[in-house]
Amino acid sequence: MYMRRSISSPLFxxxxxxxxxxxxxxxxxxxxxxxxxxxxxxxxxxxxVVSATFKGTHVINSQSIETPGKGTLDFxxxxxxxxxxxxxxEFFGLDQAVLRLSFEYGLTDRLAIGVGRSxxxxxxxGFLKYKALQQTTGSxxxxxxxxxxxxxAITTLKFNxxxxxxxxxxxxxxxxxxxxxxxxxxxxxxQLMPTLIHRNYVAQSTMQxxxxxxxxxxxxxxxxxxxxxxxxYYLLPGNTADTYxxxxxxGVDIETGGHVFQLHLTNSRGxxxxxxxxxxxxxxxxxxxxxxxTVARSFTIKxxx
Numbered sequence: 001m002y003m004r005r006s007i008s009s010p011l012f013x014x015x016x017x018x019x020x021x022x023x024x025x026x027x028x029x030x031x032x033x034x035x036x037x038x039x040x041x042x043x044x045x046x047x048x049v050v051s052a053t054f055k056g057t058h059v060i061n062s063q064s065i066e067t068p069g070k071g072t073l074d075f076x077x078x079x080x081x082x083x084x085x086x087x088x089x090e091f092f093g094l095d096q097a098v099l100r101l102s103f104e105y106g107l108t109d110r111l112a113i114g115v116g117r118s119x120x121x122x123x124x125x126g127f128l129k130y131k132a133l134q135q136t137t138g139s140x141x142x143x144x145x146x147x148x149x150x151x152x153a154i155t156t157l158k159f160n161x162x163x164x165x166x167x168x169x170x171x172x173x174x175x176x177x178x179x180x181x182x183x184x185x186x187x188x189x190x191q192l193m194p195t196l197i198h199r200n201y202v203a204q205s206t207m208q209x210x211x212x213x214x215x216x217x218x219x220x221x222x223x224x225x226x227x228x229x230x231x232x233y234y235l236l237p238g239n240t241a242d243t244y245x246x247x248x249x250x251g252v253d254i255e256t257g258g259h260v261f262q263l264h265l266t267n268s269r270g271x272x273x274x275x276x277x278x279x280x281x282x283x284x285x286x287x288x289x290x291x292x293x294t295v296a297r298s299f300t301i302k303x304x305x
Contacts, residue, residue: 046138046139047136047137047138047139047140047141048136048137048138049134049135049136050134050135050136050137050145050183052066052183053065053066053135053145053181053182053183053189053191053219054066054181054189054191054219055219055227055253055255055260056253056260056262056294056296057074057076057104057112057129057296058076058078058262058294058296059191059217059219059229059230059231059249060217060229060230060231060249060250060251060262060264060266061231061233061247061249061266061268061271061276062191062193062215062217062231062233063129063147063149063177063179063193064179064181064191064217065131065145065146065147065179065180065181065191066147067104067106067109067110067111067112067129067130067131067147068104068105068106068112068298069106069109070106070107070108070109070302071106071300071301071302071303072105072106072298072299072300072301073103073104073105073106073298073299073300073301074103074104074105074296074297074298074299075101075102075103075296075297075298075299076100076101076102076103076104076116076294076295076296076297077099077100077101077294077295078099078100078101078102078271078292078293078294079097079098079099079100079292079293079294080097080098080099080266080269080271080290080291080292081096081097081290081291081292082096082097082290083282083287083288083289083290084287084289084290084291085286085287085288085289098118098119098120098269098270098271099118099119100116100117100118100119100120100271100272101116101117102114102115102116102117102125103115103116104129105301109131110130110131110134111128111129111130111131112128112129112130113126113127113128113129114126114127114129115127116272118270118271118272118275120269120270120271120275121155121156121157122155122156122157123153123154123155123156123157123272123274123275124153124154124156125151125152125153125154125272125274126151126152126153127149127150127151127152127175128149128150128151129147129148129149130147130148131145131146131147132146132147132148133145133146135181135182135183143182144180144181144182145180145181145182145183146178146179146180146181147178147179147181148177148178148179149175149176149177149178149179150174150175150176150177151174151175151272151273152172152173152174152175153172153173153174153175153272153273153274154168154171154172154173155171155173156171166201169200170200170201171200171201172200173197173198173199173200173274174197174198175195175196175197175198175272175273175274175277176195176196176198177193177194177195177196177215177273178193178194179191179192179193180192180193180194186221187220187221188218188219188220188221189218189219190216190217190218191215191216191217191218192214192215192216193214193215193216193217193233194214194215195212195213195214195215195233195273195277196210196211196212197210197211197212197213197273197274197277197278198210198211199211199274199278206239207239207240207243208238208239208240208278211235211236211238211240211277211278212235212236212238213233213234213235213236213277213278214233214234214236215231215232215233215234215277216231216232216234217229217230217231217232218230218231219253224255225254225255225256226252226253226254226255227252227253228250228251228252229249229250229251229252229253229262229264230248230249230250230251231247231248231249232246232247232248232249233246233247233248233276233277233280234246235277235278240278244278244279244280244281245267245280245281245282245283245284246280247266247267247268247276247277247280248266248267248268248284249264249265249266249267249268250264250265250266251263251264251265251266252264259295259296259297259298260294260295260296261293261294261295262293262294262295262296263291263292263293264291264292264293264294265289265290265291265292266284266289266290266292267280267282267283267284267288267289267290268280268282268290269282269290271292
């Protein structure tokens with residue numbers, strides 16, 4: 001009798017097993033690859049720099065820790081009207097205004113220079129800004145960012161003081177700040193600003209050539225494109241603190257594509273350190289409030305590619 005040979009031979013069984021392993025190994029390899037990528041994306045030990053602590057290089061009155069990126073030029077228009085309590089005759093401050101135009105350029109991702117010109121006392125200013133430390137997460141994290149800021153300003157206004165010689169040196173003031181900031185969450189950033197203002201000239205011997213202050217600023221993100229901002233400067237005890245007031249500002253940042261639009265209310269008319277730290281005379285809570293805005297536009301001068 002003819003008998004049919006079984007197909008379940010050892011050779012055939014081996015081929016079946018090989019085919020099955022060939023189908024499962026690629027799937028297993030793909031799963032392993034996806035697992036490795038997911039582990040890398042969520043690795044708590046990976047060291048990363050915290051970015052966008054503040055959205056712009058300025059908060060309201062004060063500088064922020066941010067600098068333009070390497071090869072980036074920022075053009076700023078800062079405008080401040082008169083006080084809201086100046087009355088209808090002055091159209092509640094709109095008839096009075098001061099203006100500052102400035103350029104800020106990133107020499108590197110951490111070092112920036114800037115120049116500006118204010119209509120107040122026809123003042124020219126220049127500054128250097130350096131990111132000494134950057135906040136990081138992951139392995140051995142750095143808890144804060146630290147930026148060093150130094151500026152000088154010269155007043156070119158003609159003074160009607162025939163009895164007093166105003167030399168070039170007597171028209172120059174200097175500002176020094178250490179900007180210390182921490183981004184506590186994606187929405188909240190806080191900054192402290194120990195400040196020294198040195199004035200080469202003061203009108204009276206009882207006035208301070210050196211004025212010390214401690215500043216603080218914050219940014220609270222409200223929506224994807226809207227944030228609440230505030231800054232405040234406390235004058236340390238002395239003649240300046242007895243004569244002038246602490247600068248206070250509140251505002252909002254609005255991100256609109258290629259630039260940031262800032263609206264704010266402050267008791268300080270000046271927009272650089274030599275004005276708003278030692279010379280603020282408005283009482284915010286009595287209505288001595290200046291409404292102002294800042295428009296910042298960035299241009300890529302030198303590409304990093």
